[in-house]
Amino acid sequence: MKAVVFHDIGDVRLDDVAEPEIQEPTDAIIRITSSAICGTDLHMIRGTIPGMKPGLVLGHEAVGIVEETGSNVRNLKRGDRVVVPSTIACGSCSYCRTGYYAQCDTANPNGHQGGTSFFGGPEATGSFNGLQAEYGRIPFANVGLVKLPEEVSDDQAIMISDIFPTGYFGAEVSDGDTVTVWGCGPVGQFAILAAKLMGASRVIAVDCLPDRLEMAAQQGAEIVDFSRENPVAAIRELTGGIGTDRAIDAVGVDAVMPESGPGTEDLDRERHERESRQAAPERNPDGDLWVPGNAPTLVLDWAIDALAKAGTLGIIGVYPPNVHSFPIGKAMNRNVTVNMGNCNHRKYVPRIVEWVREGAVDPQEVLTHREPLIDVLEAYKSFDRRQAGWVKVALSA
Numbered sequence: 001m002k003a004v005v006f007h008d009i010g011d012v013r014l015d016d017v018a019e020p021e022i023q024e025p026t027d028a029i030i031r032i033t034s035s036a037i038c039g040t041d042l043h044m045i046r047g048t049i050p051g052m053k054p055g056l057v058l059g060h061e062a063v064g065i066v067e068e069t070g071s072n073v074r075n076l077k078r079g080d081r082v083v084v085p086s087t088i089a090c091g092s093c094s095y096c097r098t099g100y101y102a103q104c105d106t107a108n109p110n111g112h113q114g115g116t117s118f119f120g121g122p123e124a125t126g127s128f129n130g131l132q133a134e135y136g137r138i139p140f141a142n143v144g145l146v147k148l149p150e151e152v153s154d155d156q157a158i159m160i161s162d163i164f165p166t167g168y169f170g171a172e173v174s175d176g177d178t179v180t181v182w183g184c185g186p187v188g189q190f191a192i193l194a195a196k197l198m199g200a201s202r203v204i205a206v207d208c209l210p211d212r213l214e215m216a217a218q219q220g221a222e223i224v225d226f227s228r229e230n231p232v233a234a235i236r237e238l239t240g241g242i243g244t245d246r247a248i249d250a251v252g253v254d255a256v257m258p259e260s261g262p263g264t265e266d267l268d269r270e271r272h273e274r275e276s277r278q279a280a281p282e283r284n285p286d287g288d289l290w291v292p293g294n295a296p297t298l299v300l301d302w303a304i305d306a307l308a309k310a311g312t313l314g315i316i317g318v319y320p321p322n323v324h325s326f327p328i329g330k331a332m333n334r335n336v337t338v339n340m341g342n343c344n345h346r347k348y349v350p351r352i353v354e355w356v357r358e359g360a361v362d363p364q365e366v367l368t369h370r371e372p373l374i375d376v377l378e379a380y381k382s383f384d385r386r387q388a389g390w391v392k393v394a395l396s397a
């Protein structure tokens with residue numbers, strides 16, 4: 001079958017690989033009708049999420065049709081249409097039972113301290129083959145697949161595999177909160193949507209890309225372009241000098257700094273460049289492709305500075321274990337609460353499917369491109385370059 005294979009940092013290819021087979025009684029095999037490219041895939045190719053095994057199939061978002069089930073998958077049958085929650089979880093351990101699917105105690109072959117398992121991720125996550133392929137093996141398929149009703153289309157469902165639940169998980173907004181969403185990529189767009197669903201009174205959205213800011217504005221966010229103004233000053237000005245109650249980091253380690261303008265006023269360029277080299281010691285850019293961010297922790301600085309005193313920060317942007325810097329002193333002295341992590345996808349996927357079925361939300365609005373799997377490499381390049389208009393790319397079989 002055709003699959004997107006990680007060969008090295010800066011080197012992914014569309015290869016012919018063996019079709020997956022059932023290995024455990026709890027496995028299922030699905031024929032993938034739709035997959036997608038995530039900002040997390042870009043971190044791995046740019047070298048900012050290290051530890052990828054050459055030969056691994058990439059991708060952690062999919063919609064498909066069940067082909068075959070192991071003997072202990074009793075809630076699904078061949079022909080069922082399903083969406084795959086990105087993180088792999090057993091559904092039986094104490095973590096899964098309390099909703100911490102991203103910290104499942106069983107799924108990660110690296111043992112109890114292993115942390116999150118997901119499809120198409122680094123060795124620390126278990127090196128499970130990913131879903132940018134024609135077929136996928138789904139471990140613990142009884143919880144690792146969620147059946148789709150007819151009313152929910154593939155284009156809607158693919159957004160529920162990872163990025164809608166992640167935005168929702170990161171939002172954690174209380175009624176009436178003012179919220180800043182840092183980063184208007186696909187995950188940021190869903191953080192905006194989720195904040196509104198949870199009753200945010202105002203959402204301020206920050207990025208430097210006009211098309212992504214425009215999409216945020218379409219959702220009703222007040223937009224701030226950090227390449228034109230100092231975002232901290234702008235947010236304070238927009239909030240009567242107070243800052244917002246909540247901030248959501250939807251950028252992660254590949255954050256960039258402004259080249260010029262008022263946003264550069266307090267920048268410690270040397271520190272950011274040093275941190276960038278530390279975050280991605282191995283890198284393999286090809287011209288303007290696969291370039292790691294040059295300011296890995298800038299969003300954390302800005303987010304703390306633009307928060308109200310006693311505000312809360314949610315971090316859903318991904319950072320690798322070798323990033324150590326966080327504005328601890330500022331956060332501590334302003335009584336800030338921080339929560340963060342990998343999304344517990346399976347906790348949210350069934351309820352989001354239901355909201356979409358009811359018509360309460362339409363996640364398809366964030367999907368800007370649908371490309372055939374055969375053209376995946378060009379799609380990767382357009383998404384990596386953040387080409388105008390390329391917000392979220394789905395890949396169809």
Ligand SMILES: NC(=O)c1ccc[n+]([C@@H]2O[C@H](COP(=O)([O-])OP(=O)(O)OC[C@H]3O[C@@H](n4cnc5c(N)ncnc54)[C@H](O)[C@@H]3O)[C@@H](O)[C@H]2O)c1
Pocket residue numbers: 038039040041042043162163166182183184185186187188206207208209212226250251252253254255256257298299315316317318319341342343386
């Ligand atoms: N926690 C989870 O479970 C989970 C799940 C999915 C994705 N993610 C992570 O969410 C993050 C976003 O994913 P995405 O697919 O939207 O990626 P993306 O790369 O498309 O979007 C990132 C956006 O941040 C903007 N940006 C860069 N520097 C900035 C800065 N200094 N200030 C404000 N904005 C800045 C970029 O212009 C871009 O629009 C990634 O780190 C991804 O790995 C986490």
Ligand SMILES: [Zn+2]
Pocket residue numbers: 038039040041060086162163
């Ligand atoms: Zn993702």
Ligand SMILES: [Zn+2]
Pocket residue numbers: 089090091092093094095096097103104105106107
């Ligand atoms: Zn578990």
